[in-house]
Amino acid sequence: MANDIIIQTEQLTKRFGDFIAVDHISFDVHKGEIFGFLGANGAGKTTAMRMLCGLSLPTSGKATIAGFDIYKKTEAIKRSIGYMSQKFSLYEDLTVKENIRFYAGIYGMSNKYIKDKTALLLQQLHLEDEADKLVGSLPLGWKQKLAFSVAIFHEPQIVFLDEPTGGVDPVTRREFWNLIYEASAKGITVFVTTHYMDEAEYCNRVSIMVDGRIDALDTPVALKENFSAASMDEVFLQLARKATRNDS
Amino acid sequence: MQSVIVNNLSKNYGKEKEIKAVKDVSFDVSPAEIFGIIGPDGAGKTSLFRMLTTLLLPDSGNASVDGSDIVKDFKAIRKKVGYMPGRFSLYQDLSVEENLNFFATIFNTTIEKNYDLIKDIYIQIEPFKKRKAGKLSGGMKQKLALSCALIHRPVVLFLDEPTTGVDAVSRKEFWDMLKRLKQQGITILVSTPYMDEAGLCDRITLMQQGKLLSTGTPTEITGSFKQTILGVKAANMYDLLKDLNAYNAIEDAYAFGEYHHAVMKENSSEEALQKYLEEKGNKELVIQQIKPTIEDSFLRLMKS
Amino acid sequence: MKQFFSFIKKEFYHIWRDRRTMFILLGMPLAQIIIFGFALTNEVKNESIAILDQSKDAASSQIINKISASRYFNVTALLHNPDEIARTFQTNTARIVLVLPSTFGEDLRHVNKAQVQLVTDASDPNIATTLINYATAIITDYQQSLNSTAVIPYQINVQSRMLYNPQLKGAYSFVPGVMAMVLMLICTMMTAITIVREKETGTMEVMLVSPVQPMKIVMAKAIPYLLLTVVNITNILLLSVFVLDVPINGSLILLTGESILFTITCLSFGLLISSVTDSQQTAMMISMMGLFLPTVMLSGFMFPIENMPLALRIVSNVVPSRWYYEIVVAVMIKGLGISSILKQTLVLSGMTVLLLSLAIKNFKIRLE
Numbered sequence: 001m002a003n004d005i006i007i008q009t010e011q012l013t014k015r016f017g018d019f020i021a022v023d024h025i026s027f028d029v030h031k032g033e034i035f036g037f038l039g040a041n042g043a044g045k046t047t048a049m050r051m052l053c054g055l056s057l058p059t060s061g062k063a064t065i066a067g068f069d070i071y072k073k074t075e076a077i078k079r080s081i082g083y084m085s086q087k088f089s090l091y092e093d094l095t096v097k098e099n100i101r102f103y104a105g106i107y108g109m110s111n112k113y114i115k116d117k118t119a120l121l122l123q124q125l126h127l128e129d130e131a132d133k134l135v136g137s138l139p140l141g142w143k144q145k146l147a148f149s150v151a152i153f154h155e156p157q158i159v160f161l162d163e164p165t166g167g168v169d170p171v172t173r174r175e176f177w178n179l180i181y182e183a184s185a186k187g188i189t190v191f192v193t194t195h196y197m198d199e200a201e202y203c204n205r206v207s208i209m210v211d212g213r214i215d216a217l218d219t220p221v222a223l224k225e226n227f228s229a230a231s232m233d234e235v236f237l238q239l240a241r242k243a244t245r246n247d248s
Numbered sequence: 249m250q251s252v253i254v255n256n257l258s259k260n261y262g263k264e265k266e267i268k269a270v271k272d273v274s275f276d277v278s279p280a281e282i283f284g285i286i287g288p289d290g291a292g293k294t295s296l297f298r299m300l301t302t303l304l305l306p307d308s309g310n311a312s313v314d315g316s317d318i319v320k321d322f323k324a325i326r327k328k329v330g331y332m333p334g335r336f337s338l339y340q341d342l343s344v345e346e347n348l349n350f351f352a353t354i355f356n357t358t359i360e361k362n363y364d365l366i367k368d369i370y371i372q373i374e375p376f377k378k379r380k381a382g383k384l385s386g387g388m389k390q391k392l393a394l395s396c397a398l399i400h401r402p403v404v405l406f407l408d409e410p411t412t413g414v415d416a417v418s419r420k421e422f423w424d425m426l427k428r429l430k431q432q433g434i435t436i437l438v439s440t441p442y443m444d445e446a447g448l449c450d451r452i453t454l455m456q457q458g459k460l461l462s463t464g465t466p467t468e469i470t471g472s473f474k475q476t477i478l479g480v481k482a483a484n485m486y487d488l489l490k491d492l493n494a495y496n497a498i499e500d501a502y503a504f505g506e507y508h509h510a511v512m513k514e515n516s517s518e519e520a521l522q523k524y525l526e527e528k529g530n531k532e533l534v535i536q537q538i539k540p541t542i543e544d545s546f547l548r549l550m551k552s
Numbered sequence: 553m554k555q556f557f558s559f560i561k562k563e564f565y566h567i568w569r570d571r572r573t574m575f576i577l578l579g580m581p582l583a584q585i586i587i588f589g590f591a592l593t594n595e596v597k598n599e600s601i602a603i604l605d606q607s608k609d610a611a612s613s614q615i616i617n618k619i620s621a622s623r624y625f626n627v628t629a630l631l632h633n634p635d636e637i638a639r640t641f642q643t644n645t646a647r648i649v650l651v652l653p654s655t656f657g658e659d660l661r662h663v664n665k666a667q668v669q670l671v672t673d674a675s676d677p678n679i680a681t682t683l684i685n686y687a688t689a690i691i692t693d694y695q696q697s698l699n700s701t702a703v704i705p706y707q708i709n710v711q712s713r714m715l716y717n718p719q720l721k722g723a724y725s726f727v728p729g730v731m732a733m734v735l736m737l738i739c740t741m742m743t744a745i746t747i748v749r750e751k752e753t754g755t756m757e758v759m760l761v762s763p764v765q766p767m768k769i770v771m772a773k774a775i776p777y778l779l780l781t782v783v784n785i786t787n788i789l790l791l792s793v794f795v796l797d798v799p800i801n802g803s804l805i806l807l808t809g810e811s812i813l814f815t816i817t818c819l820s821f822g823l824l825i826s827s828v829t830d831s832q833q834t835a836m837m838i839s840m841m842g843l844f845l846p847t848v849m850l851s852g853f854m855f856p857i858e859n860m861p862l863a864l865r866i867v868s869n870v871v872p873s874r875w876y877y878e879i880v881v882a883v884m885i886k887g888l889g890i891s892s893i894l895k896q897t898l899v900l901s902g903m904t905v906l907l908l909s910l911a912i913k914n915f916k917i918r919l920e
Contacts, residue, residue, distance in 0.1 A: 039415075040415040040416070040417050040418070041385065041386045041387060041413075041414065041415045041418065042385055042386075139290060140288070140289045140290055141288075163413075166412070166413060166441075167288060167289035167412060167441045168288055168289065168441075169287070169288030169289075169291075169441075169456065169550065170288070170443060170543055170546055170547050170550070171547060171550050171551065172288070174502050174503055177503055178489075181486040184486075185486065195413070195414075195415060195416065196442075197416060197444075197505075198444075198504065198505035201505035201506045202485070202503060202505075220506065221506075224506075231505070231506075232505070232506075233416060233444070236416050236417075237416060237417060237420065240415065240416065240417040241417060243417075298757075298919060301761045302760075302761065302918065303757060303760055303761060303918050303919045304918060304919055304920060305918060305920075322917075323763070326760075326761055326762055326763050327763045329761065331757075331758060331761040333754050333757050333758065335754050336754070337753065337754035337755050337757055337758045338755065338758075339562065339565075339566070339753075339755060340753070341565065341566060341569045341570070342562065342565055342566075346562075346565065349558075350558055350562050351762075353554060353555055353558035354555050354558065354559070354759070354762050354763070354764050355762060355763060356554075356555065356763065396758075397758075
């Protein structure tokens with residue numbers, strides 16, 4: 001089933017001077033998969049994710065995203081992915097509708113399409129009454145759900161989520177994961193980082209980065225078996241404690 | 249005497265005080281206790297902490313910290329509490345050593361005088377003492393901030409979301425440090441959005457939308473969860489969750505790590521659920537009894 | 553006290569480690585003085601002058617000789633009719649033309665009273681004014697040499713084709729102007745920004761939850777900037793005295809005293825701004841719009857107040873730097889004593905008391 005591979009990296013490396021931020025990582029992600037990308041602060045997650053999104057060029061190694069080479073086709077990559085992070089997601093001083101329109105506009109969608117799809121999306125998120133409210137006035141959980149929906153509005157093949165649920169209440173966190181499941185069921189590949197270990201369990205497969213390398217990659221069940229651990233939390237702690245790099 | 253006593257404290261913001269950040273909150277904290285305020289962003293944890301550390305005036309109610317009133321005796325409180333705000337609040341252009349020295353002087357003390365208290369923590373960042381605080385990693389910044397908050401040997405320590413955005417390893421280390429501080433007799437109030445940290449506190453309170461949902465020891469809170477929770481897993485977890493939510497003998501079902509949690513109504517049976525789920529075509533079905541966790545309690549209290 | 557010193561030490565670290573800002577704060581006033589100084593001190597030397605002599609007699613040639621003999625002017629063209637004046641300017645042959653009317657010699661001889669005309673290229677009004685002043689001085693000089701032997705005094709009226717430009721009344725007005733600007737910039741803007749920065753980074757929160765008296769935090773912030781201001785003012789005065797030859801005509805002690813008064817005004821203003829804003833950006837905008845621009849536009853330094861429309865003249869009264877500017881001009885340039893600047897000093901003191909009490913009233917010992 002090699003043809004359903006949507007992210008493929010081979011010996012992908014990023015150096016900053018003497019410092020090897022990402023150290024020869026190789027992995028594949030399949031279409032429609034929910035792929036958890038874990039690691040302690042400073043393990044190299046953000047750097048790796050930036051390369052995969054076409055925001056920074058690798059020092060060496062190979063990678064293709066949605067079939068596009070990350071050295072040559074960064075523009076094509078950007079068109080086929082969505083991105084959302086905890087820190088930056090939506091413009092707080094624009095309304096819900098304006099935000100959607102703005103992001104959809106970036107991807108050059110027709111006005112009619114945007115209008116129809118916006119209505120549908122607002123209905124799904126139960127945000128019809130808030131459509132003309134400023135995003136800044138919404139509770140955090142709603143913002144995050146909206147940000148995710150906006151990130152997949154243009155129906156990308158892959159969506160990258162950088163700690164999407166930080167600080168969100170447990171109910172909303174579950175609603176957020178429901179959205180992730182739905183996206184995955186529609187065939188969108190979800191690449192997600194998180195500090196909540198219970199969320200690692202929701203992923204189809206999980207990779208754990210330590211000191212710039214991927215030290216473990218498997219389904220949560222297999223990982224727990226291999227490390228004779230009761231939870232993903234224990235697996236993570238066992239691996240992360242081996243880190244020699246000071247997390248700077 | 250209780251270290252912290254809070255009576256019906258409220259705080260409102262906005263022109264017409266229409267935003268109610270803290271609503272009629274009451275609790276006590278005993279000396280040398282680790283007291284956790286657990287709740288998501290926007291629950292009102294920071295407003296509550298700012299009132300207790302005399303940074304904000306309450307709109308109603310009163311509170312005392314180590315016997316001093318938070319409004320009248322604010323000067324006395326400022327002398328004896330340590331406070332670590334949610335975001336990193338040290339001088340980024342000063343070195344580790346300069347920051348610590350500075351904080352020692354403003355509290356009229358020296359590093360040497362209270363070194364025994366911060367030694368465990370400071371020793372880990374000492375190799376970088378000439379480095380500018382802005383150039384430290386997240387975990388190290390956190391340790392420096394804690395050292396600075398402890399430098400005057402406070403009676404009560406307020407830590408506002410000290411572990412937010414910090415990875416699991418650093419979080420674990422941080423809680424170990426708090427345990428040692430407690431042994432030194434320091435009362436610690438700590439807020440966190442991570443439910444799994446609740447078990448590390450002596451007593452906790454669950455906070456949501458400005459209100460306290462429940463206060464007590466972690467065991468008391470989970471013990472008050474009377475219904476049966478079944479952990480269910482199957483080959484397709486997403487379909488399983490939909491099936492669980494459609495089943496009428498289930499009050500609530502939600503994802504919970506490896507298993508989904510199903511809160512059962514009274515008079516429901518495990519066998520009936522198993523039969524129903526198999527009929528729905530779920531494969532590799534596993535059902536087991538689950539002890540309620542803090543998060544289960546929180547979810548139930550939030551929804552009720 | 554140790555607490556207080558450790559605060560001041562910390563402030564110095566902040567300033568010292570932000571080298572770029574520090575160099576701007578120290579270098580900008582110097583650059584301003586030098587640029588203004590050399591742009592405005594137009595020393596006239598061997599300037600080309602054209603002459604239209606319609607009189608052509610003994611008196612007119614004596615004046616022409618006197619002008620060409622001076623080290624200020626070179627006679628580069630002799631014109632024959634008035635139409636040529638414009639061309640002289642267009643071809644840059646000269647920037648000033650002396651016109652001696654045909655009746656000049658006769659008038660001087662018979663009625664002891666004659667007229668000459670100076671036409672200047674006023675596209676650069678500053679230079680034009682300077683040239684007229686120099687040429688007028690030479691003609692006056694000639695007139696005096698005639699008077700020394702005459703019974704009835706001779707009188708030569710110089711008519712210039714450019715109105716007297718009051719903006720250049722005090723030729724070195726930019727030194728007091730720059731002083732006002734620098735004080736405003738450092739004491740007000742920097743004090744406001746550095747306090748607000750602590751609010752932004754959250755360090756103010758930690759400071760407030762400590763036994764330090766909040767007022768001390770603020771005082772400690774003012775001191776390093778006060779010192780920086782003293783360095784700057786000293787630099788400006790040294791530069792103006794030794795490089796630009798602008799002397800301090802009045803009392804240095806009086807000047808210093810008035811400068812300290814204005815510094816306190818500025819610090820109070822900065823403190824007030826910091827207590828009503830929460831972001832460095834806002835503090836910067838308020839300082840720029842509320843203080844810096846009025847200092848430049850309405851203090852009388854760039855544009856003379858007497859030439860302004862009534863509304864602006866009224867507004868200029870509430871700009872503190874206007875009063876300080878007048879004080880410095882009076883003391884430094886005109887060499888006047890305290891009695892002549894009593895009004896200005898009183899107004900400035902009143903403003904300071906008002907601003908300081910507002911600032912203290914608005915100062916927060918909590919977060920809101």
